[in-house]
Amino acid sequence: MRPTASTLGLVVFCAMLLASIAIFGYLIESRVALLRAALPTARFDRWRERWSGVLTQFLGQRRILSPRYLGAGLMHALIFWGFLAVALNTVQFVGDGFSAGFHLPFLGVAQPIGIAYRALRDLFEVAVVGMVLVAAFRRLVLRPERLTPSWDAALILAMIFTLMATDLAMAGLSAALGGDAAGPRSPAASLLAPALSGASPAAGKALFAACWWSHLVTLLGFLCYLPVSKHFHVVTSLPSVLFRRLDTGALPAIDLEIPSASASPDSSISAGRTCWTSTRAPSAGAARPLVRPTRPESPSTPRRSTRTCARR
Numbered sequence: 001m002r003p004t005a006s007t008l009g010l011v012v013f014c015a016m017l018l019a020s021i022a023i024f025g026y027l028i029e030s031r032v033a034l035l036r037a038a039l040p041t042a043r044f045d046r047w048r049e050r051w052s053g054v055l056t057q058f059l060g061q062r063r064i065l066s067p068r069y070l071g072a073g074l075m076h077a078l079i080f081w082g083f084l085a086v087a088l089n090t091v092q093f094v095g096d097g098f099s100a101g102f103h104l105p106f107l108g109v110a111q112p113i114g115i116a117y118r119a120l121r122d123l124f125e126v127a128v129v130g131m132v133l134v135a136a137f138r139r140l141v142l143r144p145e146r147l148t149p150s151w152d153a154a155l156i157l158a159m160i161f162t163l164m165a166t167d168l169a170m171a172g173l174s175a176a177l178g179g180d181a182a183g184p185r186s187p188a189a190s191l192l193a194p195a196l197s198g199a200s201p202a203a204g205k206a207l208f209a210a211c212w213w214s215h216l217v218t219l220l221g222f223l224c225y226l227p228v229s230k231h232f233h234v235v236t237s238l239p240s241v242l243f244r245r246l247d248t249g250a251l252p253a254i255d256l257e258i259p260s261a262s263a264s265p266d267s268s269i270s271a272g273r274t275c276w277t278s279t280r281a282p283s284a285g286a287a288r289p290l291v292r293p294t295r296p297e298s299p300s301t302p303r304r305s306t307r308t309c310a311r312r
Helices: 007-037 047-059 067-098 112-142 151-176 187-196 201-228 230-242 265-270
Strands: 273-280 304-311
Touching: 007 067, 007 201, 047 230, 067 112, 067 151, 067 201, 112 151, 112 187, 151 187, 151 201, 151 230, 201 230
Parallel strands: none
Antiparallel strands: 273 304
8 A cells, every 4th residue: 555565656765765865964064064173072971960961851851841931841842752752653654665564673563562652653643733733823823922933933833744644644544444454553543544434445545645645755855954944953952962061160250341441450450350451443333533633544553452351
């Protein structure tokens, strides 16, 4: 029943997969170049603290689940957790394109862990669909002040919704057409199969193929779009948390007020501050004096100095 069972379908599938991987690699190269240009630093110590941060900040989403923004934070967390839960299913979806019935170890349709995983997957897919609709309602109707209109966010939400909806539809169609006879049905398949069983086998197969190709196109499009999207943190969040700086301390207090011209250097030092002078040329838009100079400015014109002080 999978579209790649035919030679043409398999060729198109492989071509799309290779093209998307090549585009992703091309777009990600510039980001990797920034890492190569950075100075090396030791981030392979204090593993207990690092993995603790992964559990609380990456998996637990502690930063966004604050009481002040609990509703929006929970919405974002459920979408993120759904992304993690469906990641294994994405691997199996791509593998099934090459070999029918492909599954990761212990995740077969008749294996206990596989049955539990499919139930968890269905639960998160339904939750993600609901949270995407909530996010769209907030952006289109409620429009909180701290949310700015963004086509990027709208496109990402549309792709997430398409991925979840097509996967749920494929589960229901597979059950309705008898494609999951090798094992028990998933919860979504059991609920959706009766509603989809009224279609003829030909129509059901055509609808399954449409959902399958839509899911694939959206998945590969998402892969290519991520490197140029603000949602690239989906890829970088885990290494960013794991290899974060653990030796950050308090920054020194900086006095940004420029001392008056009558203040002497000794007065700043006696007040417990250390001052230094930075020299810069006047900006192009700086106000000029009302009295015209007696001679034109030359390259030897003194530059303005700014003194900045930091408390000890």
